[in-house]
Amino acid sequence: MALRRMLGFSDGELMRSDAKPCSRLMRHTAGIFTVGGGLGFWILCRLHYGPRITVPRSLRWAACGAISMSTTTALLVRLFSPECEPQNIAAYDQKK
Secondary structure (H helix, E strand, O other), rough: OOOOOOOOOOOOOOOOOOOOHHHHHEEEEEEEHHHHHHHHHHHHHHHHHHHOOOOOHHHHHHHHHHHHHHHHHHHHHHOHHHHHHHHHHHEEEOOO
């Protein structure tokens, strides 16, 4: 459930019919931040270890960055996006 209602940001209305469903918005956001998190953590690994870098170590850092960034952003989208409020999920994400 979105935190928007508890924080007072929600007016409880339905989104427009052309809005992206919550599940698609979460999937797209997580996909983008998977790539960005992997690249970002790979750069941090290169900066941290310098010449002592190994391929398994850099791949491990990139994988951890990709997983952590994608799950974090998907959670934040789920909590704060108006498309993910309960009435909008019921209207647009449920199969008819």
